[in-house]
Amino acid sequence: MNLDDAYANVPYIPGGADYPARWSAEAQAFRDARVAEGRAELGISYGPSERQAFDLFHPEGTAKGLMVFVHGGYWLRFDRSLWSHLAAGALARGWAVAMPSYDLCPEVRIADITMQIARAVTAAAARVDGPIALAGHSAGGHLVARMGMTGVLPDDVAARLSHVMPISPVSDLRPLLETSMNADFRLDLAAAEAESPALMAPPSVPVTVWVGADERPVFLDQAQWLAEAWGATHHVAKDRHHFDIIEALSDPDSAMMDQLLG
Template sequence: MELDDAYANAAYIPDAAEFPPKWEALADAFRKRLSVTGKARLGVMYGHGTRQALDLFLPEGVPKGLCVFVHGGYWLKFDRSLWSHLAEGAVEHGWAVALPSYDLCPRVRIADITRQVAQAIAVVAHEIPGPIRMTGHSAGGHLAARMAEPGVLPDDVRARLAHVMPISPVADLRPMMRTSMNADLRIDEDEAQAESPALHPAPEVPVTVWVGADERPAFLEQAEALAKAWGCGHVVEPGKHHFDVIEALADPGSDMVARLLG
């Protein structure tokens, strides 16, 4: 369809096929390492479906608070198991990190996924006290941004949000209606309006939008649209594309981790 190429990331990333196996291996190694020390709680159920579960990684000592990472995949693929290693940066700084899975389209609608992620955060937030810092990538960036908006999270949980960092977010869902993916996403005008953070007023929560400078123009435009709509921080990281822009979350010394937790 008209915008298929605009949102085709892998076709424009060298050796794109090598990334998922690399993510899987790094994530598996991280889970095993933290499981040995009793710092990994895997498969914590937050709902009734088999995908409504999260993994929680704990630091040494009492957590400073809770950090949440929401994975991407155009609401159509992947789960939490590929991204465990991205918790390392925050865990090393003393934060508990939760990574939820969620049901995928076309089994559910995007609005249902938003509700599931909110439920996951509410459940784990009642176990981990303190401030909450949210991040997510691509479709997960959309979901992270939605958590900042009034009425999505329970009021007591949203009051604890200290920072939200959507990474390469799809912040305006209207272009998705002009891709072949919409056969499964089933976005209509009403859902596009309701689920597009860039079309909504700025929340009263600190937000930083992060995107790689070498991403597809559509993602640079999406990030800019959200940053302008919300009047928030906007980082365009040189030399990063859609697949490697998130790698810095695994590095405790990275600028991304410092910004997320600072």
């Protein structure tokens, strides 16, 4: 059985193909405004490759803590430049926000990306004091879930985690073995199991799994699998699909931000 259609989002979202251009334009305008205010540090390196870099946005005054947002794209596409506007909600609540890029498959494996994000979180944590809240979307949801596992982050950084929010995550990678994307992922069963948060013991940090009610059935399943495996809070957002589910991050008064930052 080929699961390509099951994991395809664009054909099932009205105007789905238009979202990346919209995200890019909104993100660029947001970055330009923060640079003009002197509250953005762009392209901070955390590793040897060009894509191993993050943008850091600062609130007015001393930050209450650090939020890190990890983007999705099936570990195959996109970078930090499309999501800057999603920092607005946390900034308005007084938190700094880091947004990393990472190397993509097939140049690297998913396990390599996991370790890159761990280095990115560690580097950002060294620049901002206080608690650390992690949010990630889709493949990024997988990556922030992995950050909660023992030994992935340094102990001193892991001790600062206040909340982890996988949004529409891929939590069990085994179904991806039955997609054509695996030509780039190069996963076998052992590698898929080793990178599947839903197959791992739950972290000690609070976790909320967030998903849109109008998402593809496989993403509703993936979210439920993780929530059940970890005994995590499971929120299904009414009238939201895989692309607009993340818009709540830009709203400081959204239920998503209340849950993530308290």
